[in-house]
Amino acid sequence: MSDGTPADLFFDAAIGLLQRVREEEAEAITAAGTLLADTVAAGGRLFAFGAGHSSLAAQDVVYRAGGLALMNLLAVPGVVGVDVTPATLGSALERVDGLASAVLDSSPLRAGDALVVISLSGRNALPVEMAQRARALGVQVIGVTSVAYATQTTSQ
Template sequence: MPAATTTYLEAIRRLLTQLEEHETSAIDQAGQRVAQSITAGGVLHVFGSGHSMLAAIEPTVRAGGLAAVNLLFDAALSPTDPSRVSTVERLPGYAGTILQHTSVEPGEVLIVISHSGINPVPIEMAAGARERGLTVVAVTSLEHSRRASSRHVSGRRLYEVADIVVDTHAPFGDTTVDLASAGTGAVSTILACAAVNAITVRAAELLAGNGADVPVLVSQNVDGGDDHNERQIERYRR
């Protein structure tokens, strides 16, 4: 196997091990809050901008995932238009507009995903959700965030405005392979997806342990999958 490929795959394994060894407590706390919200009739909201949106999409209508998941989606923040999202996610006040048009309730949980945690939109999304009585879970790289300057007027970073912080342990600059001319080998999306799925798996485990109905979706490519999923999703149509 080429050296760079080996280095990259080894970095993923090493960072996933760090996630497991150091973030179990935070993942457990987040899972407990999600389970409590679902038990009370609430849902799990997820948000990310740029490539962090990919990790927010991951648990949404996911086979083996929870039906009670609501993606806070805004097309202007999609990574499919890099030049646009890099501008929009730095706009003060933009997150408040998204929240105004979103059905969020006190007692629910919002996971905000941001590798750097320094841009106004994810920071204000977290702060605005907390003001509305939600528990906010930040999935972010503390190494990157602590080394980068906040772009928010308050000077705060995402991890400083969240209730629970899950550190992805992704490196500063999101590269793991050093080449002669540049760094490469991004890992933030992989680690964020692992963290978010770990939270939802823990929530499902807690719901099952309490004897509750676990609203888990199945693959639409198995017999009866469409009917099962439609029944589950209908419970959270709002």
């Protein structure tokens, strides 16, 4: 284990979190992988979405070298994290009610596709409404969030 240096403490914490995810979320991760594979096998398409800081994780899923080439980014201008000034505007847009409907109505997403919605807190209107509206359209939805963080905050 660690000798107490900041770098060692960081690595110990990261390894501990990964072990915890492996132990506590293995079943959910397997189910998500199966859902994605089944979607592709049935001719559906795969999309990832995240707003604000969570957009970086969605972009990583899509653009990662060696990643799943079938994954598409569902980008919303102004909430991609790096495409807006001031940066706080992206956070404000995450809280706009009804924006998800406008985005999905003009997106290529259709019934039979799958959408991975990434939201650290799971509390802002845009990602929550994105998941709800996508499901209503017949899209399979996988949510990625921090349960520990989400339970310490209230929904907006």
